[in-house]
Amino acid sequence: xxxxxxxxxxxxxxxxxxxxxxxxxxxxxxxxxxxxxxxxxxxxxxxxxxxxxxxxxxxxxxxxxxxxxxxxxxxxxxxxxxxxxxxxxxxxxxxxxxxxxxxxxxxxxxxxxxxxxxxxxxxxxxxxxx
Amino acid sequence: xxxxxxxxxxxxxxxxxxxxxxxxxxxxxxxxxxxxxxxxxxxxxxxxxxxxxxxxxxxxxxxxxxxxxxxxxxxxxxxxxxxxxxxxxxxxxxxxxxxxxxxxxxxxxxxxxxxxxxxxxxxxxxxxxxxxxxxxxxxxxxxxxxxxxxxxxxxxxxxxxxxxxxxxxxxxxxxxxxxxxxxxxxxxxxxxxxxxxxxxxxxxxxxxxxxxxxxxxxxxxxxxxxxxxxxxxxxxxxxxxxxxxxxxxxxxxxxxxxxxxxxxxxxxxxxxxxxxxxxxxxxxxxxxxxxxxxxxxxxxxxxxxxxxxxxxxxxxxxxxxxxxxxxxxxxxxxxxxxxxxxxxxxxxxxxxxxxxxxxxxxxxxxxxxxxxxxxxxxxxxxxx
Numbered sequence: 001x002x003x004x005x006x007x008x009x010x011x012x013x014x015x016x017x018x019x020x021x022x023x024x025x026x027x028x029x030x031x032x033x034x035x036x037x038x039x040x041x042x043x044x045x046x047x048x049x050x051x052x053x054x055x056x057x058x059x060x061x062x063x064x065x066x067x068x069x070x071x072x073x074x075x076x077x078x079x080x081x082x083x084x085x086x087x088x089x090x091x092x093x094x095x096x097x098x099x100x101x102x103x104x105x106x107x108x109x110x111x112x113x114x115x116x117x118x119x120x121x122x123x124x125x126x127x128x129x130x
Numbered sequence: 131x132x133x134x135x136x137x138x139x140x141x142x143x144x145x146x147x148x149x150x151x152x153x154x155x156x157x158x159x160x161x162x163x164x165x166x167x168x169x170x171x172x173x174x175x176x177x178x179x180x181x182x183x184x185x186x187x188x189x190x191x192x193x194x195x196x197x198x199x200x201x202x203x204x205x206x207x208x209x210x211x212x213x214x215x216x217x218x219x220x221x222x223x224x225x226x227x228x229x230x231x232x233x234x235x236x237x238x239x240x241x242x243x244x245x246x247x248x249x250x251x252x253x254x255x256x257x258x259x260x261x262x263x264x265x266x267x268x269x270x271x272x273x274x275x276x277x278x279x280x281x282x283x284x285x286x287x288x289x290x291x292x293x294x295x296x297x298x299x300x301x302x303x304x305x306x307x308x309x310x311x312x313x314x315x316x317x318x319x320x321x322x323x324x325x326x327x328x329x330x331x332x333x334x335x336x337x338x339x340x341x342x343x344x345x346x347x348x349x350x351x352x353x354x355x356x357x358x359x360x361x362x363x364x365x366x367x368x369x370x371x372x373x374x375x376x377x378x379x380x381x382x383x384x385x386x387x388x389x390x391x392x393x394x395x396x397x398x399x400x401x402x403x404x405x406x407x408x409x410x411x412x413x414x415x416x417x418x419x420x421x422x423x424x425x426x427x428x429x430x431x432x433x434x435x436x437x438x439x440x441x442x443x444x445x446x447x448x449x450x451x452x453x454x455x456x457x458x459x460x461x462x463x464x465x466x467x468x469x470x471x472x473x474x475x476x477x478x479x480x481x482x483x484x485x486x487x488x489x490x491x492x493x494x495x496x497x498x499x500x501x502x503x504x505x506x507x508x509x510x511x512x513x514x
Contacts, residue, residue, distance in 0.1 A: 059276035066249040068268040086377040
């Protein structure tokens with residue numbers, strides 16, 4: 001099991017959706033990058049992710065990794081947010097049968113999984129249909 | 131640069147090899163390759179292995195395998211680019227021979243996947259995805275390819291039956307490969323009724339968990355001729371990368387790294403897609419073969435599903451794909467897969483492929499891919 005530092009250092013992204021952007025290319029990065037892959041500019045400025053978007057594709061995970069064993073089946077999708085950033089996360093509070101590509105969703109802060117009986121409770125973002 | 135040829139290859143029966151350790155599986159296979167080439171001395175070796183650390187808790191395997199192959203103190207290098215590790219081992223070996231640094235090089239790959247539980251094996255494979263931004267949210271490897279499959283179906287109208295036909299074709303081919311893990315035929319109905327793993331992909335869309343190794347011996351073409359060996363020349367090689375996170379790509383259905391690696395290999399070989407007689411592609415999931423054929427330029431964008439349905443890629447088709455049975459039927463010991471593709475192409479070009487032999491095959495291609503497409507290695511071979 002990892003030390004808490006590995007979890008702690010991702011908190012700005014997982015809890016607060018902190019991204020950054022290149023003002024030359026008008027491109028937003030999540031997670032934040034140290035340089036823009038297009039123009040190689042390094043002085044990227046802080047930005048925040050849009051909190052709404054649409055489902056590009058999704059699946060229902062029926063054979064999960066062990067830390068998600070108690071949650072299966074669950075939906076995971078790639079969502080294109082309204083600022084153009086694409087993000088992978090679970091889609092919750094939905095009927096699998098009614099999920100569809102193009103569906104509008106918003107980001108909510110939720111528990112993702114827990115590291116065993118006495119480990120860290122891991123939180124982050126999930127998508128909820130609008 | 132010197133021209134390089136494959137003069138030996140080896141592969142043992144793949145499957146759940148409970149009685150054999152990683153080192154035994156590798157050495158048995160490497161000895162077959164050495165015997166096939168007729169050499170007992172090598173200058174250097176490269177071994178593809180994705181995750182021996184997670185699968186058997188053993189790193190530093192390059193030196194260990196050189197030792198058990200009786201080759202210490204030659205230089206031995208482990209290569210890792212997830213599931214493309216074996217293909218990259220060949221490319222690095224090719225560089226070493228082409229540059230003149232070494233003459234005879236063994237390139238191999240090995241994975242021992244059944245010493246851990248299914249959960250742990252799934253975890254080991256998932257480390258090829260972005261752990262902080264994909265794995266953290268509970269996505270699995272079948273899940274990532276399911277995301278690609280759904281997007282491909284939405285965008286191009288690819289059908290669930292077309293996906294199944296890829297598995298049916300590869301199992302048909304694999305039924306003629308005695309070294310395959312699952313050498314039997316399946317039907318479209320069997321695929322469509324198999325257990326759902328990650329919608330829309332079912333268990334018979336997925337390559338299995340496999341123990342196995344593969345090896346090849348390469349040397350300069352001039353030396354191969356002096357030895358009187360059938361000369362299977364490496365005429366093109368390419369290697370390219372992409373973001374390992376699927377969501378970071380511009381088009382989820384497009385394998386840019388495969389496109390780029392193929393472009394390099396075609397240019398070097400001075401070949402076009404229609405010049406290729408046979409291809410071994412990385413069908414870790416049925417949808418992967420469909421997207422790969424599009425990125426290689428074998429079919430138009432969006433037509434990969436139709437290719438399987440119309441039989442273009444069958445043994446009797448215009449361009450047979452995965453004559454070995456592919457990862458689907460032959461098995462997928464991750465680090466070994468890229469080298470096993472080379473073994474099949476060499477067998478075909480030599481005319482040693484038995485019941486699945488493609489007549490007049492002269493030019494062959496391999497495409498070996500890591501993760502959900504974050505790395506790809508392509509090679510083109512020709513019989514002199």
